[in-house]
Amino acid sequence: MKYSRDDILDSAVDLIDREGIGVSTARVAAHAGVSNGTLFHYFPTKQDFIDALYLRVKRSLADAIGETDVTDPPKDRAHQVWDRWVAWALSAPARHRVVLLLKGGGVVRPEAVSEAAALFSGVTDVLDAAAKDGTLVPMPLPYLAAVVEAQVDVAVTAQLDGAARDTAFEMAWASISSRLP
Amino acid sequence: MKYSRDDILDSAVDLIDREGIGVSTARVAAHAGVSNGTLFHYFPTKQDFIDALYLRVKRSLADAIGETDVTDPPKDRAHQVWDRWVAWALSAPARHRVVLLLKGGGVVRPEAVSEAAALFSGVTDVLDAAAKDGTLVPMPLPYLAAVVEAQVDVAVTAQLDGAARDTAFEMAWASISSRLP
Amino acid sequence: MKYSRDDILDSAVDLIDREGIGVSTARVAAHAGVSNGTLFHYFPTKQDFIDALYLRVKRSLADAIGETDVTDPPKDRAHQVWDRWVAWALSAPARHRVVLLLKGGGVVRPEAVSEAAALFSGVTDVLDAAAKDGTLVPMPLPYLAAVVEAQVDVAVTAQLDGAARDTAFEMAWASISSRLP
Amino acid sequence: MKYSRDDILDSAVDLIDREGIGVSTARVAAHAGVSNGTLFHYFPTKQDFIDALYLRVKRSLADAIGETDVTDPPKDRAHQVWDRWVAWALSAPARHRVVLLLKGGGVVRPEAVSEAAALFSGVTDVLDAAAKDGTLVPMPLPYLAAVVEAQVDVAVTAQLDGAARDTAFEMAWASISSRLP
DNA sequence: GATGAATGAGCCTTCATTCAT
DNA sequence: AATGAATGAAGGCTCATTCAT
Structure with missing residues (x-):
């Protein structure tokens, strides 16, 4: 009655953060204050559960x-995205770590990964805009996106804040900006 | 026939690359053409096995x-490191993917991780040299190292080669280089 | 069908009597008509199972x-205990043998042993009463108890009955009775 | 060269006393300072090893x-046997405990048990003599022997010495002595 | 919908035993 | 005789999943 799908997912974030992928469904259920059977009522398969967890965190x-203001210059928009991203991660580090774990461990189904990727049009839009400006290094956009994302992960894992956070953004931006002779 | 510890480890790289962390020790042994017992003769624990695998790949x-020539300018040395790194990864992509999987999945013991990190003094030296030149962004060296490593991983995963590989290096170098007004 | 913890234990008595300590949990489960997993659902550990088995038999x-009538003379009460003890053992020899096996083989956890010992206050009371009468040899009561128990085991193992059973009691009683010059 | 069958057995006594039946042959070998293979060179089977161990201790x-002096009165001879028995056990308690463990755990082959029993003619002779005197309770001699042995075990386990040891003997003797109206 | 007992396949690990050296 | 690497069957235990209530 009190417990919904999402409550179970949210409770699992902490648990998996602490104990790693590989926690048993039993422990996940217990940690959520739900019975074994209830977990499987919501998620027919452990794989389904993991994918759902990944998607929920990514969606958050x-x-x-x-979104960012389309009329702002791309770099400003990117900076805004960066700040929100890092803020999100720092506000609940477990969520960030769990995403890294699930993706890095290769336990999320590819379909879930791409479904999640589709949610980030707000980010790709910024890169698109920058690309149209000729601001960016001539490489495939997905590659640039990956380079930036990798740096967000590093920044967050390093728990940067204050000036360091801005410096980190400048680093990321520098890596993808075209440079003139 | 003579099977050594290392033969088992080498054979496991392919298997884990294909089937993910989570392969059973039985499959690992079988894939190496060795009996179940033999695996545990060399590696008392599956964890020991995984750590050994991680270390072996990292060592390679x-x-x-x-090493790089200390008299060369830091950027050249860095480029050399970059090229060798990417070449290594492309010459045996499975090894690279397995390292990402093991580390990303959080299944390697921290001690093994730091033991492996110690092997890369050749890389840190280059950053040290660059830092002394004032060439680098004023951030902790380990952070800069992490930013570069993250970009290597992205580049390798993207299977870049030719000109793109050089561009990717320039991107990484740009991210950590200090910029003047 | 409904299988309880106790059904599994009861079924195990025969099996262990026949095949010795060292029967696999798999065989125990199969013999009880239960799946392997069910056994571990009730007894998290084989050790837990063994302790539970020991306790169950001891409790029976x-x-x-x-109890015995406090107003009877100690020797009569002791005789009654003796008879009931031997009768119990003969009515289900396997139970008796299993207890000897578990205890003798040193596979029962000490805590279980003392927990079981606490159940036999009815027996110790009789010795206490006799001791107060000055009827007993001046030795520590636990020692006298052990001497009697040892003789019960011998008597039961020998499958005595009829007059021999009474003689055996007289022997045991003689061993712990004080003798005058 | 330095290590004989018996050295391995002797070394095993302590180990099994400490760790119970169930020690692996590997540990037994290591504890004896001998290689795995050497153990199986002497004892083709673990069962053979256990039987040999049992026999060696029993023989000691x-x-x-x-022997006891045939011209002495049976009770004196019995007392002598008792004293030597207890002394032996106290001089190396591990040996005594191991015998109890092996026998009690039901891991010794019956043939080994009877082969060992045959070594104790010195003891049975005393009972025979006493029986001929009419000194004993009218029960089968093996039963009386068992009753006495059980009491030795109790006495030894209790680590009796001094006067208590004599009292314990008197108790045992009383249990098997015929009593007149 | 929610529960939790029951399942059984599968996993990691142990260990007696063999055998080439 | 002595060694110890190699074996593989077997064991204890876990866990995702099912299902009757």
């Missing part, structure tokens, strides 16, 4: 990033 | 990178 | 012995 | 008891 990140 | 990378 | 013996 | 007890 996408929501946190939201 | 460290060997491939080797 | 304690129940069989029950 | 039989030797310690030796």
Whole structure:
């Protein structure tokens, strides 16, 4: 009655953050204050559960990033995205770590990964805009996106804040900006 | 026939690359053409096995990178490291993917991680040299190292080669280089 | 069908009597008509299972012995205990042998042993009473108890009955009775 | 070269006393400073090893008891046997405990048990003599022997010495002595 | 919908035993 | 005789999943 799908997912974030992928469904259920059977009522398969967990966290990140003002210069928009992203991660580090774990461990189904990727149009839009400006290094956009994302992860894992956070953004931006002779 | 510890480890790289962390020790042994018992004769624990695997691959990378000429300018040395690193990864992509998987999945013991990190003094030396030149962004060296490593991983995963590989290096170098107004 | 913890334990008595300590949990489960997993659902550990088995049998013996009339002379009470004890053992020899096996083989956890010992206050009371009468040899009561118990085991193992059973009691009683010059 | 069958057995006594039946042959070999293979060179089977261990300890007890003077009165001879028995056990408690463990755990082959029993003619002779005197309770001699042995075990386990040891003997003797109206 | 007992396949690990050296 | 690497069957235990209530 009190417990919904999402409550179970949210409770699992902490648990998996602490104990790693590989926690048993039993422990996940217990940690959520739910019976074994209830877990499987919501998620027919452990794989389904993991994918759902991944998607939920990713969605919360996408929501946190939201949209940026199309009329602003790309770099400003990118900076805004960066700040929101890092803020989101720092506000609940477990969520960020769990996403890294699930993706890095290769336990999320590819379909879930791409479904999640689709949520981040707000981010790709910024890169698109920058690319149109000729601001960016001539490489495939997905590659540039990956380079930036990798740096967000590093920045967050390093728990940067204050000036360091801005410096980190400048580093990321520098890496993808075209440079003139 | 003579099977050594290392033969088992080498054979496991392919298997884990294909089937993910989570392969059973039985499959690992079978894939190496060795009995179940033999695996545990060499590696008392599955954890020991995984750590050993991680270390072996990391060591092979460290060997491939080797040293660079101290008299060369830091950026050149860095480029050399970059090229060797990417070449190593492309010459045996499975090894690279397995390292990402093991580390990303959080299944390697921290001690093994730091033991492996110690092997890469050849890389840190280059950053040290660059830092002394005032060439680098004023951030902790380990952070800069992490930013570069993250970009290597992205580049390798993207299977870049030719000109793109050089561009990717320039991107990484740009991210950590200090910029004047 | 409904299988309880106790059904599994009861079924195990025969099996262990026949095949010795060292029967696999798999065989125990199969013999009880239960799946392997069910066994571990009730007994998290084989050790837990063994302790539970020991306790269950001991408890059944304690129940069989029950209480004796405090107003009777100690020797009569002792005789009654003796008879009930032997009768219990003969009515289900496997139970008796299993207890000897578990205890003698040193596979029962000490805590279980003392927990079981606590069940036999009905027996110790009789010795206490006799001791107060000055009827007993001046030795520590636990020692006298051990001497009697040892003789019960011998008597039961020898499958004595009829007059021999009474003689055996007289022997045991003689061993702990004080003798005048 | 330095290590004989018996050295391995002797070394195993302590180990099994400490760790119970169930020690692996590997540990037994290591504890004896011998290789895995050497153990199986001497004892083709673990069962063979256990039987040999049991026999060796029993033989040492039989030797310690030796013979008693046929012209002495049975009770004196019995007392002598008792004293030597207890002394033997106290001089190396591990040996005694191991015998109890092996026998009690039901891991010794019956043939080994009877082969060992045959070594104790020195003891049975005393009972025979006493029986001929009419000194004993009218029960089968093996039963009386068992009753006495059980009490030795109790006495030894209790680590009795001094006067208590004599009292314990009197108790045992009383249990098997015929009593007149 | 929610529960939790029951399942059984599968996993990691142990260990007696073999055998080439 | 002595060694110890190699074996593989077997064991204890876990866990995702099912299902009757």
